[in-house]
Amino acid sequence: MREQLDRLLLRAGFQHPDGRVLMRSQIGMALGTSLAAISLSELGMWGYAFACGALLITVNFWWLIKFAQNVMEQATGTAGGAFFRFIVRFGVTGAGLYAMIVAAEWPVWAVLAGMSTVLATILVWGALRRAGSNSAKEA
Structure with a gap:
């Protein structure tokens, strides 16, 4: 499953390896904890609220990683588009x-x-x- 998700993320434009690892980990964390919350809440409102919060932040994190990757690739001419995307992401999160x-x-x-x-x-x-x-081993 890990390789399939990596291929999917690569096709989605996640070129940087750390970005793929972070996004893959977030998808796994959100999915695993959401299933646990829904199960522990016995299909109650709390579990679904948790899952939707995890979904919202995962989508937001997806956009943030893609944005950071684009900024690293294109040093100039991204200020206007970056600001617009930030406002859209902010609005979607607020909504x-x-x-x-x-x-x-x-x-x-x-x-x-x-x-x-x-x-x-x-x-x-x-x-x-x-x-x-x-560096952790040398310290």
């Missing part, structure tokens, strides 16, 4: 949060817990990189 918290009246803590999956992904990724680096 998603509004729909989940205000309109659907889902538990705020469940949505925020789902959104925190990206923090867990980054912490695990950083810890694994640090554990595998030579």
Whole structure:
């Protein structure tokens, strides 16, 4: 499954290996924790709120990694387009949060817990990189 997801991400434009690893890890983290939350909440609202928060942050993280990759590839002429994409991403995130918290009246803590999956992904990724680096062994 890992190789299939890597191929999918490569076709989607994730050229940088670290970007692919981060995105693959986030997809796995969001999927695994969402299934656990839905199961533990016995198909309740809390589990679905968690899963939707994880989905929202995963989409946002996808856009962020793609944006960072594009900025690294194109040094000039990206300011206007980058600002527009930021505003669109900000609006989509705000609309998603509004729909989940205000309109659907889902538990705020469940949505925020789902959104925190990206923090867990980054912490695990950083810890694994640090554990595998030579500088950690020399210290």
